[in-house]
Each structure stands twice: as structure tokens, then as C-alpha cells.
Amino acid sequence: MRFLSGSSGQSMVEWLVIAVILVAVVGGVLIALFTTLSGKLQGINDAL
Amino acid sequence: MLSNEARLGLSLWLIGLAVIDVRRRQLPHALTTVPLLGVGVLAILRTIGPIVGLALSDPGWDATALALAFAAVLLSDTSLAILPAFAALIVAFVLGTPPGQVAVIAWLFGLALATAGILGEGDAKVVMILLAVCPDARLGLTLLATCASVGLVLMVWQLRTATPLWLVALAQDALQLKFPARTGEVGRLNLPLMPVLTVGAAIYLWGII
Numbered sequence: 092m093r094f095l096s097g098s099s100g101q102s103m104v105e106w107l108v109i110a111v112i113l114v115a116v117v118g119g120v121l122i123a124l125f126t127t128l129s130g131k132l133q134g135i136n137d138a139l
Numbered sequence: 140m141l142s143n144e145a146r147l148g149l150s151l152w153l154i155g156l157a158v159i160d161v162r163r164r165q166l167p168h169a170l171t172t173v174p175l176l177g178v179g180v181l182a183i184l185r186t187i188g189p190i191v192g193l194a195l196s197d198p199g200w201d202a203t204a205l206a207l208a209f210a211a212v213l214l215s216d217t218s219l220a221i222l223p224a225f226a227a228l229i230v231a232f233v234l235g236t237p238p239g240q241v242a243v244i245a246w247l248f249g250l251a252l253a254t255a256g257i258l259g260e261g262d263a264k265v266v267m268i269l270l271a272v273c274p275d276a277r278l279g280l281t282l283l284a285t286c287a288s289v290g291l292v293l294m295v296w297q298l299r300t301a302t303p304l305w306l307v308a309l310a311q312d313a314l315q316l317k318f319p320a321r322t323g324e325v326g327r328l329n330l331p332l333m334p335v336l337t338v339g340a341a342i343y344l345w346g347i348i
Binding site: 093096099100101111113 | 156159160163164165166167168171172175176212213215216250252253254255256257258259260261262263283284286287289290291293294305306309310313318319324326327328329330331332333
């Protein structure tokens, strides 16, 4: 159990920055996708 | 929202860890691994409690999702960890509530970053404990924003106008799954993160935002 036995308090901050940027971009795309999809499905539902 | 005593306790715990991190670059197991195991075992007890007749508070599905995330932590040396991780996500998002979803995402994200060699194991455990105790998306976002802001300032301070090129190179490596744990990269900004996490958590805990 490397994760549980490890106790390093050092992190690679430059990689954290890129992780945050990637999460923000992917998260933004997913939210936009779900919002659009939800709107379209609501439109179909209203038309029925 | 947490009581004043709980906020004070969490703040003192974080300040203590920040001081230890700056001095030794290591975080003691007694203050990180033991509480994490405690949270995980409690989640398991709350999940199986109703089955074996233990009278614990109604756990809902959030405790089950967290117990599955804990199983992923225990199996993190093997690729089998993917199974409980996916199960945790499915339980949290299909059956759980938003606090459970936040806790599970934080546990799996922290575990993934530590396994990739980006986050120190001690730092990851602190983030996981914080978001299990206080499963609020605003806390997670505050921690992420604080780390990213400090990181970006340090990157600009080190390489100034070459920072975008640095970011592009890192993004290319990330998209090709060339993480530090695989490549053995040491990194230019390999820092003790606890002081930054402490500031981020303090901003949330004491209502500065």
C-alpha cells in the first residue's frame, strides 16, 4: 500500500496548475454539454 | 456549516501540519494516515451497520460510496482499484447526495494525483480528510483555486514570458499520460503544499469568501 505508507509533503505545483486547468476546461465542456442537452430534451418534452 | 470548535480544531490541525511540512517535507502518519483510516473505517461501519444491526445514524448511500472509495485507496497498488472507484462514482451519482458526491470525487481525485506523482501522499490524505469532514464543493474549489494561483505566480516568477510554453509542454505530457510517477520527473516547483492548503482551507472555514 504505497499510498497509505507514503508521507511525502511535497507536491509538484506546476503539474497541479495544469491539472486544475484541464479539470476546468473538461468540466466546462461537460457542463455546457449537459445544459444544452437538458434544454433540447426539455424542448422535446414540451412539444409532446 | 461546522461549529466554531470544529473549525478551530481543523485550523490548528492544518497549522501544525504546515509547520511540520515546511521543516521536514514529510507529514506524520499519526496526523494524516490514522485519521484517513478512521474516516474509511467509519464509512464501512455506517454502511454495514444496518445489515448487522448496529444502531448508527442513517447513512444513506453516501457512506457506501465513501466506503467504496476507501476500498479503491486500499487497492491503489493494483489496477483492481478502478473497480471500486467506478462503483463509488456510480453509487454517489445515482443514489447519493451532493455532499457524498463531493467527498467521493475528492478522494478519487486526490488518490489519482498522488498515484501520478503530482501530489505528495501526505498532502493528498489531508485533502481527502478535509473533504470527508466538510464535503462542500466550495471548499474543494477554494483549495484548487489557491493551489493554482500560487503555482501560477511561482511559474511566472521563475520563467516569466516562457510560462505559457511551460504550460503547453506539461499539458502535452499530461495528455500523453506521461506523469511524473512514470517518467521519474522531479519537477521545478516541488514544494511543501501544506501552507498553501492551510491558507485555502482557512479562507473557506472562516468565511472570508
